[in-house]
Amino acid sequence: MSLGGHLDELRTRLGLALGGFVVAFIASLSVGKWFAGVILSPYRSAMLSAGIEVRLQAIQPAEPFLVYLKASMVLAVLASSPLIFYQLWMFVSAGLHKKERRFVHVVAPASAALFVSGMVFFLLAIAPWVFRFFMRFDMGIDYLTYQPGVSQTADFILGLMLVFGVAFQTPIAILFAERMGLVSYGALCSARKFVFLGVFVLGAMVTPPDVISQVALAIPLYILFESGLLVCRFWQKRR
Numbered sequence: 001m002s003l004g005g006h007l008d009e010l011r012t013r014l015g016l017a018l019g020g021f022v023v024a025f026i027a028s029l030s031v032g033k034w035f036a037g038v039i040l041s042p043y044r045s046a047m048l049s050a051g052i053e054v055r056l057q058a059i060q061p062a063e064p065f066l067v068y069l070k071a072s073m074v075l076a077v078l079a080s081s082p083l084i085f086y087q088l089w090m091f092v093s094a095g096l097h098k099k100e101r102r103f104v105h106v107v108a109p110a111s112a113a114l115f116v117s118g119m120v121f122f123l124l125a126i127a128p129w130v131f132r133f134f135m136r137f138d139m140g141i142d143y144l145t146y147q148p149g150v151s152q153t154a155d156f157i158l159g160l161m162l163v164f165g166v167a168f169q170t171p172i173a174i175l176f177a178e179r180m181g182l183v184s185y186g187a188l189c190s191a192r193k194f195v196f197l198g199v200f201v202l203g204a205m206v207t208p209p210d211v212i213s214q215v216a217l218a219i220p221l222y223i224l225f226e227s228g229l230l231v232c233r234f235w236q237k238r239r
Contacts, residue, residue, distance in 0.1 A: 010091055016087050020080040020084065020087075021076055024077075025072060025073060028076040028079065039074075052135060056147070057149055070155070081112045085109075089108040096180075127160070163206050163207065164217065167217060167221055168224060170221060170224040171228035172228075174231075175228055185233065195222065202217075202218070203215065
């Protein structure tokens with residue numbers, strides 16, 4: 001395809017992905033309040049386990065409404081992620097050979113599944129643990145009152161949900177690079193020690209400045225890297 005053809009293809013794919021997101025967003029508005037409660041549930045469970053009264057304050061008048069909109073948008077991303085990733089990979093397939101395009105039909109649903117799994121994994125497994133650590137941290141000040149804002153708390157959770165969703169694409173990226181001949185399986189294996197260091201650096205860059213969140217992202221990232229190597233090894237044996 002020419003450059004103009006690729007740009008037309010990109011416009012078409014972005015339009016279809018955006019259209020699916022808009023439809024999902026409109027539908028998500030009906031359950032946005034419920035999903036906002038699900039998002040804030042790790043904070044609630046951590047407060048209850050620490051024996052602290054569950055309170056969130058709204059400093060600005062529009063904060064609850066903005067949290068509702070953000071929750072609806074994230075739910076729409078989750079619901080429309082299969083279509084979004086399908087359109088993304090179909091755009092990539094326009095530059096591949098016919099034999100290579102069959103690979104796209106496998107990785108597109110896998111990408112969506114990993115994205116949703118990463119977001120749910122943080123929400124259900126990592127977020128409660130992170131909040132419990134923060135709640136139980138003793139500064140030695142008996143007059144300290146823990147009552148964060150609802151917007152900051154929701155942004156903290158939603159932001160890390162998206163980070164974990166994108167980070168869970170690691171096995172797909174590794175498998176795609178190996179299948180396309182961009183990197184060999186041997187080179188990936190020999191780069192293990194650099195990857196181990198890199199995931200902690202990446203965790204420090206994309207998470208809030210606390211060790212718990214950084215480690216909580218770095219360890220799953222390295223596990224996903226090893227999972228990608230296992231899949232590459234399986235494909236090699238199959239070939």
